[in-house]
Amino acid sequence: MKIATLQVAPELGKRDKNIRRADEILANHDLSSVDLLVLPEMAFSGYNFPSLETIKPYLEPTTAGPSTDWARATAARLGCHVCIGYPEASTEQPETNYNAQVIVSPAGAVVCHYRKSFLYYTDETWAAEGGGFAAAVVPAFGAFETVVTGICMDINPYKFQAAWDEYEFATYGMQAGARLVVLSTAWLTSLPTEELLGNAKTPDYDTINYWLNRFTPLMQRKDGEQVIVVFANRCGLEPGQVHGVTTAVDPNGESVVGYAGSSCIMGFSNGLVRIWNILGRAKEGLLLIDTELPPVMEVPVTADATNDDKA
Numbered sequence: 531m532k533i534a535t536l537q538v539a540p541e542l543g544k545r546d547k548n549i550r551r552a553d554e555i556l557a558n559h560d561l562s563s564v565d566l567l568v569l570p571e572m573a574f575s576g577y578n579f580p581s582l583e584t585i586k587p588y589l590e591p592t593t594a595g596p597s598t599d600w601a602r603a604t605a606a607r608l609g610c611h612v613c614i615g616y617p618e619a620s621t622e623q624p625e626t627n628y629n630a631q632v633i634v635s636p637a638g639a640v641v642c643h644y645r646k647s648f649l650y651y652t653d654e655t656w657a658a659e660g661g662g663f664a665a666a667v668v669p670a671f672g673a674f675e676t677v678v679t680g681i682c683m684d685i686n687p688y689k690f691q692a693a694w695d696e697y698e699f700a701t702y703g704m705q706a707g708a709r710l711v712v713l714s715t716a717w718l719t720s721l722p723t724e725e726l727l728g729n730a731k732t733p734d735y736d737t738i739n740y741w742l743n744r745f746t747p748l749m750q751r752k753d754g755e756q757v758i759v760v761f762a763n764r765c766g767l768e769p770g771q772v773h774g775v776t777t778a779v780d781p782n783g784e785s786v787v788g789y790a791g792s793s794c795i796m797g798f799s800n801g802l803v804r805i806w807n808i809l810g811r812a813k814e815g816l817l818l819i820d821t822e823l824p825p826v827m828e829v830p831v832t833a834d835a836t837n838d839d840k841a
Contacts, residue, residue: 531674531710531758534559534567534818537793537809539766542576545588549574549600551814556604559816564610565671570714570764570793571615571682572629573597577716578768578787582627582656589619593632593640602638609636611670613762615681615714617657618645629657631681631714635670642666646681648688648699652772663699665706674710674758678703682715685744700747703757711759719790719811723767723778726788730812733792738808741796748798756799758821765791765812788812795819803829 536555540548552573561567571577574597579585590597597616605612611633618630629646645660646653663684666677678699685699692698703711719726719734726734741761742749748757767778767786780786791811797804805827806819 531566531671531821532564532818533758533760533795533821534561534564534816535760535762535793535795535809536567536569536573536816537763537765537791538570538573538814539764539789539812540572540574540576542578542768543584543588544576545574545596548576549596552600555814555816559818561608561610561818564608564818566712566760567604567608567610567612568712568714568760568762569612569614570762571631571716572617573614573714573764574600575617576768577764578652578770578772579656580652580770585617585656589617589627592618592621592630593643594621598632598634598640601632601634605634605636606638611635611641611668613642613679613712613714626658627656628660629653629681630660631679633666633668633677633679633712641668642677642679644679644681646684648683648686650683653683663702665703665708671710676706676708677710677712678706678708679712679714681713682717685713685741695746697744697747700745704747704751709755709757711757713759713761715761715763717763717790718772719788721788721790721811723780723786723788727812731810733794733808734790734811737790737792737811738794742803745796745798749801749803751799754800756797756804759796759798761792761794761796763791763793764789765810765814793817795821797821797825801830805829
């Protein structure tokens with residue numbers, strides 16, 4: 531299976547500009563044979579909105595707003611499935627807002643729609659919890675047709691209060707028999723701004739180790755079946771502050787938060803993690819891999835990450 535992740539640094543509230551930037555990056559790559567393209571959480575709106583009032587202009591109708599429209603057009607143009615995160619104003623009754631994710635087919639059909647179940651502090655200012663984790667069947671994905679999708683905080687313990695080793699999301703994925711897990715994220719980093727931006731092409735390895743840890747149940751599988759996990763994270767800086775995360779100050783003296791980038795695609799099985807490739811922590815770009823080809827690295831299980839407060 532050929533999978534691509536688009537790592538972007540969306541500017542808060544500048545949706546049209548962010549869409550144009552995504553198109554510019556894609557235009558520089560040959561994606562004629564890709565099966566699945568994955569974008570980050572709230573990829574075009576930006577993430578760190580401080581209140582319901584500030585995000586209201588960027589809420590989108592269920593599978594019918596600018597993000598889904600872009601996904602449909604891009605899926606048709608590339609002949610692949612496209613997954614994207616967006617802020618949803620539900621068209622159901624009663625009307626409710628969600629941090630959502632949608633996968634559309636090349637024909638424009640919605641094959642999966644998911645609402646974030648475990649909310650981060652920032653989400654709680656405007657969104658409701660979704661209805662729980664869910665698996666979807668996408669026959670076009672062949673051996674990977676059972677898919678579990680998630681959004682960022684979903685892989686953490688619920689509200690950071692559940693037991694660390696419950697691994698709610700990873701355990702659900704294993705019990706659902708998923709061979710493919712797709713994550714759209716806006717994962718924050720505690721790296722100082724100077725360090726984050728000063729070596730943009732280097733991944734944030736603390737974040738990578740944390741992600742590995744949160745999928746321990748998949749690493750412990752002994753049935754020989756490999757599970758592919760796609761981490762599509764955003765990068766860049768946004769204004770504001772986030773509880774529990776180190777903030778920095780921009781040249782204008784305003785507080786900013788940084789995102790970890792480091793989008794990657796991994797395979798988990800039999801105590802081994804295969805990593806096909808990883809993008810840098812602060813550089814926009816596209817990662818394209820073929821799961822039939824050898825990964826760039828294989829590592830034994832070393833789930834010893836300590837970060838415990840990410841979106």
